[in-house]
Amino acid sequence: MGNIIVKDLHKFYKKFSNKHKFLTLKSAFLSKTLFSDLKSDEVFAALKGVSFDVKKGKTVSIIGENGSGKSTLLKILAGISKPSKGEVVTEGRISALIELGAGFHPEISGRENIFINGSILGLSKKRIEEKLEDIIKFAELEDFIDNPVKTYSSGMYMRLGFSIAINVDPDILLIDEVLAVGDASFVPKCLDKINEFKRKGKTIIFVSHDLGTVERISDKVIWIKDGKIFKQGYPKRITDAYLEYIGKKDEEKASADHQNKEAEGSLDKEKRWGSRDVEITNVKMRDGKGNEKYVFSYDEPLSIEFDVNSKRKEKDFVFGMGILNYEGVNCYGSNTHIENFKSNEISGKGKVRINIPSLNLVNGTYFLNLAVHKRDGFPFDYHHFLYTFKVVSIHRDIGIARVSHEWDFSENIKIKLKK
Amino acid sequence: MLESIKELYRYRQLLFVMVSRELKAKYRGTVLGFFWSFMNPILLVTVYSIVFGLIFQPKYAEMEKSIYYSVFFFTGILPWTWFSSSVLESANVLIAHGSLIKKINFPVEILPMMVVITNMVHFILGVPVLIIAFLILGKSLSIWVLFLPIAMFVQFIFTMGLAFFISALTVHFRDIKDILVNLITLWFFVTPIIYPFSFEPIQNSKFLKLFLSLNPMTHIVEAYQYLFFYGTLPHYKKLIVTLIVGLILFYLGYKLFDKLRDTFVEEV
Structure with missing residues (x-):
């Protein structure tokens, strides 16, 4: 349970032009070429032979520029889209934090939406009932849970979605950039929860642009570039190389x-x-x-x-x-x-x-x-x-300037710099 | 196919939740709430009674009183609404729920099923109103009313098959939605809802008779008219043929849906 094996994964996207579609509507019915017309000759390869495996209990981060194929990879791991070629084996229950609050209906109360979203994520009604209080409490929505979801702020919406997804109790947790939209106070709580999953020996795949978090939580980083694995290995080594690469790219642009x-x-x-x-x-x-x-x-x-x-x-x-x-x-x-x-x-x-x-x-x-x-x-x-x-800068400090400083603590304060 | 049915059984809770979500959402925020499901048919049958009973007063040999025409019409329009709403909504359902398909590992066939079942629930809620209308207008009902589930089953299979076809194809050919709106209006008039199938001009024209007989909805709507209005055994032979046609459509519709399933993620 919890192992992931990806072997020579390819994903092609077909492109249909509108004109092509318009022609087929008529001809599809007349000439019975529906299936062959649905195949297109224009093909875009989003993933070009990706292989890796993740052992149970490991946290692997996937980084890469926009359009490099990270999200496609995550969608295939989640079972949302199918590989065009190659093989993906995932053992155990998967929860994908790609879209939070899927199926939420704005007119319906938060409580009822928990049952809808929970069912969509594959939870039984009994299990949702058991977890209901935990979900509401974690989302900090005790006072609002019976109001319709349309009255929620985007932060509340996201908190509820995250809270349900995290309570699915998966063996494998897939996380897309979702954390980026949370309000400042909720993000650390999410990270705590993710760390709790780590401690429980769950497998986590984390896709993010936030290199600081990537370094902090992962055991291994995979850098995807143009649909292939470009580099993989020890987090710090890969993120540094990535930062340098991005810097160089920005450099060229800035120079121009x-x-x-x-x-x-x-x-x-x-x-x-x-x-x-x-x-x-x-x-x-x-x-x-x-x-x-x-x-x-x-x-x-x-x-x-x-x-x-x-x-x-x-x-x-x-x-x-x-x-x-x-x-x-x-x-x-x-x-x-x-x-x-x-x-x-x-x-x-x-x-x-x-x-x-x-x-x-x-x-x-x-x-x-x-x-x-x-x-x-x-x-x-x-x-x-x-x-x-x-x-x-890898630091996420704020302000106008980075004032040089060092932290110094007395013996009784137990605090340590993370790796 | 058997695998798929097993799979569907696994998703029954999800289907149930999705249907109740649709029903709850429909009248949320209204004062009368769920009562609207009854109010709509009540208002409809009241209007028909006034129009046909007092103004139009159509005279057919088989309608002893012209006001009976309002319940005749109502008997046909109720299952027709279930059918037409299901067909029209299924054209849009995959696109409207695109985020479920794109972002979640979601059993897509739930969506057209949700549409057909939600509209079936509206139909079921209309049935008591229909029965009460019969009683108020003094037209008696027979024991054959109890065979209602049989007519409903045939209609469900036929509608569901069509919904699979339409929902899957509309993802690729969005024009279907616009074609359907017009087609459904036309279909309404070639189904014996506002006139009985036994209407003289139809019986006298070989072409019209054949044309209407080729329409599965003719036999489905007629089944309701037999059970409620005429209070007799339905034309079971025609109904069995319709069921067979429905089952074939269901099978082919589901097969097409299954075949196109993987394209939905990229196309909705």
Whole structure:
């Protein structure tokens, strides 16, 4: 009970064009080619030969980009869709947390919907009656259970759905991204419940984009790419590789964006202004090794580089930079004047580099502002919201900046960093 | 097939829950609630009685009083409503419950069955109203009324077979829904509901007689008319043939449904 064996699993999706359908309606009845017409020549392969097995009691996470085939795989494991080729063996009762609250009728009370959803999930009426109080209590809906479901908030709806699904008491639990939609206080409760399942020796398959949770709960991670297993193994190793891969991909995109911005920049008056007596051009961001890059880890060294060109001799000039987050909140800003540089003279071409040992920002997309101006603010060249870069972090901390910190506890507090 | 029937037996609780969900949901939020299931036929038969008894006053040889025509009509329209609602709703049922098919390992055949059974329950709730209407209008009922379940069984098999066909095919050919709406209206008029099969113009025309006889609903509706209105033994030979046709349709319908089952996940 609880073992899963997947052997050389393929899944093809047929594509039907509408025109094709329209033709068949008539011809299907006339020429009796209904079945052959329902076969299509256009085929899309969602899974291309996936094999793995999961031993009872193990938790395996499946990660991968959107459209990589994770959800298809989960649906086949759940028995919702059938493999086109290959074999899937699952031992024991399966509960799939793919759609919570399936069959809920909005006009009917929560209590009655428990019986509907429970029956759909394969629970007997007797078993639902036994579990009824547990389900309501876990969903924290004691006061609302006799109200129609249409009056529930989406959080309440999800809690009830999760609570029923989890009470099916499966041997194998399949979890899709469902946890992502829960309200903040309910998610830890769900994770606790999942951990309880782990302790009871149930097999869990977890599909998620949330790498932090993936690392925390799984024994093994499978990375699916283009319908095949790309990498699998020890969670930390795979998630790190995945994060790096995603980073690289974002990098390419951000780099392309950057090039475009540069080309547009000179035209966009809203975003660039000044007399241009001193001009900033060729803005680049580089990592510690000097490679051009626009996606950084929160703790990575980086440098901002740009060329300057002064048309005539200028004695009064200040270089400034600012980093803003996507909401336009200023995260950090400074200039050479604030930092007590005394400007003597600039003429002709030059180069400026700002070295940052570590950004210490949280996950997200940021804007970079650059400027050169006189001390009184007279603008030579302002680059406003012209450059973007991304910070990726495995931490899920919040705020504007990641303030460096360490936790320290006295002996009697039993607390430990999870692996 | 036998396996499938066993499977269905396993899902009886689910079927029961789904049917009661439909019934509960239907009148939830209304003041009269479940009472509407009786109210609808009561209002209907009252309107018929006024229209035919007081205004139209049709005269046929076999209707001793013209007001009897209202219960004749009612006897036919009640099973017809069960049939037509089932057929129309089954065209939509798989698409409407797409999330159950796509996201849950759900026995799909429950859905067309749910439609037919839910409408059957509405029919059953109409039967007492029909009986009371007979009593009020002073038309006596015979012992043959007790054979009602036989007519219902034949109708159930036939309707269910059609519902399997329609629900499975509509997933692939959505036009069926629109075709059905028109087809059902036409079908209504070629079924002896507003006129008796013994109506002279039909009996005198070989073509009309044959045409109506080829319609299984003719024999099913007639069975109800025999049991209630004429109070005699139904035309059991025709009914047996209809049952056989119904069973063949049921078998083929289920087979097609089963064959297309795996395509539903991707197509609804």
